[in-house]
Amino acid sequence: MDKSYQNLIQGNRLFAESKLSQDPEYFKKLAQGQSPAYLWIGCSDSRVPANEITNTQSGEIFVHRNIANLVVHTDTNLLSVLEYAVNFLKVKHVIVCGHYGCGGVLAAMSNNYHGYVDNWLRNIKDVYHKNENELNAINDLTKRAERLTELNVIEQVRNLAKTTIIQKAWSIRELHLHGWVYGLDNGLVKDLSVIHDHEEDIDAIYRFNIPSTK
Ligand code: CO
Numbered sequence: 001m002d003k004s005y006q007n008l009i010q011g012n013r014l015f016a017e018s019k020l021s022q023d024p025e026y027f028k029k030l031a032q033g034q035s036p037a038y039l040w041i042g043c044s045d046s047r048v049p050a051n052e053i054t055n056t057q058s059g060e061i062f063v064h065r066n067i068a069n070l071v072v073h074t075d076t077n078l079l080s081v082l083e084y085a086v087n088f089l090k091v092k093h094v095i096v097c098g099h100y101g102c103g104g105v106l107a108a109m110s111n112n113y114h115g116y117v118d119n120w121l122r123n124i125k126d127v128y129h130k131n132e133n134e135l136n137a138i139n140d141l142t143k144r145a146e147r148l149t150e151l152n153v154i155e156q157v158r159n160l161a162k163t164t165i166i167q168k169a170w171s172i173r174e175l176h177l178h179g180w181v182y183g184l185d186n187g188l189v190k191d192l193s194v195i196h197d198h199e200e201d202i203d204a205i206y207r208f209n210i211p212s213t214k
Helices: 003-022 026-031 050-054 076-088 103-109 117-130 132-136 141-161 164-172
Strands: 038-043 061-066 093-099 176-182 189-191
Touching (some): 038 076, 050 061, 076 093, 103 141, 117 141, 132 141, 141 164
Parallel strands (some): 093 176
Antiparallel strands (some): 176 189
């Protein structure tokens, strides 16, 4: 078997041993259930692992990842994760985390053909189109990509706020939405402060009159 595969198995053994040496009950406790305070919606990029970059452990973050951290309202996977995290796990925070140097954002900025994924990246092209004047005014392509990365995160947070799942949660409790961009070159997160905690933050046409529930 090739070495990269064996490394994984070996790594897992080391992980399990190390946790048990610190706390013999570690896995028994984890197996009893989860109550994470955060839902993470991040990029699939291997360099942006939710737990590692936030110095958190198993059980602390419920995670959904896809190419370029998109919140697409017809994505049944994302919506199922969101519903479960919000309604059943009752997370307190939902974080959309993009990252500078995102291959998905760069691909969406170009006119190159990639295949099926271009349909997914269309969502980022729409963000570009919406902010065309601001983006086209940035001559440096790296800086333009960085700004598009930020605008994409902002748009995805807004997309969250437009869902019935988030609006229903807001009608009964506090739930915070956050937009972050992670720097691959410095390991730091930038909070874009696009917080939508209130219905008023959503354009009128996207607001639902949520029936009152007990
Ligand atoms: Co990415």
